[in-house]
Amino acid sequence: MGVHRDRMLRGELYLDQDPELLAERERCQQLTGLFNAAPEPERFGVLEDLLGFVGEGVRIMPRFQCDYGYQIRIGRGSFINYDAIFLDCAPITLGSSVFIGPRAQLLTPLHPMADHEARRQGWETAKPIVIGDNVWLGGGVIVCPGVTIGSESVIGAGSVVTRDVPARVFAAGNPCRVIREL
Numbered sequence: 001m002g003v004h005r006d007r008m009l010r011g012e013l014y015l016d017q018d019p020e021l022l023a024e025r026e027r028c029q030q031l032t033g034l035f036n037a038a039p040e041p042e043r044f045g046v047l048e049d050l051l052g053f054v055g056e057g058v059r060i061m062p063r064f065q066c067d068y069g070y071q072i073r074i075g076r077g078s079f080i081n082y083d084a085i086f087l088d089c090a091p092i093t094l095g096s097s098v099f100i101g102p103r104a105q106l107l108t109p110l111h112p113m114a115d116h117e118a119r120r121q122g123w124e125t126a127k128p129i130v131i132g133d134n135v136w137l138g139g140g141v142i143v144c145p146g147v148t149i150g151s152e153s154v155i156g157a158g159s160v161v162t163r164d165v166p167a168r169v170f171a172a173g174n175p176c177r178v179i180r181e182l
Helices: 003-009 019-037 040-050 116-120
Strands: 072-074 085-087 092-094 105-107 123-126 129-131 169-173 176-181
Touching: 003 019, 019 040, 105 129
Parallel strands: 072 092, 085 105, 092 129
Antiparallel strands: 169 176
């Protein structure tokens, strides 16, 4: 493995334009292209080649996009609706029976905020996203780097989740906040 890929996998600063990372993203784009063009019965087989883990009965509607694929783990019975974007520069873990509405985004990368030179040069880091069992994300939800959403929670449509959400709550808004317990 290359230096920058190793750094990315350890959660350290890395250059996203590293040739090895570019090649891995190209492979991912080829597989997501196949997935997005495939008829329903053939999609699961492509997912098994693309993702780090895909549980039994997982359904993802096209158009699905991700950076690498191998850092995504999806538990059994989960459903991801149309136009999902998973930027998996760090692990993205979905529990079982997670439902994700259309146009949701799970975004792990972070760019240097205080150092515009480093940002312009392509340096970045990433933090993992974890979503518990039986979570429902409404349409257009954005989950930011480093966020954990507890099991059985519901996130309202259009919410921007910038910090952890506990289990068994309804949360919504920008920024997302707990509205009530479930």
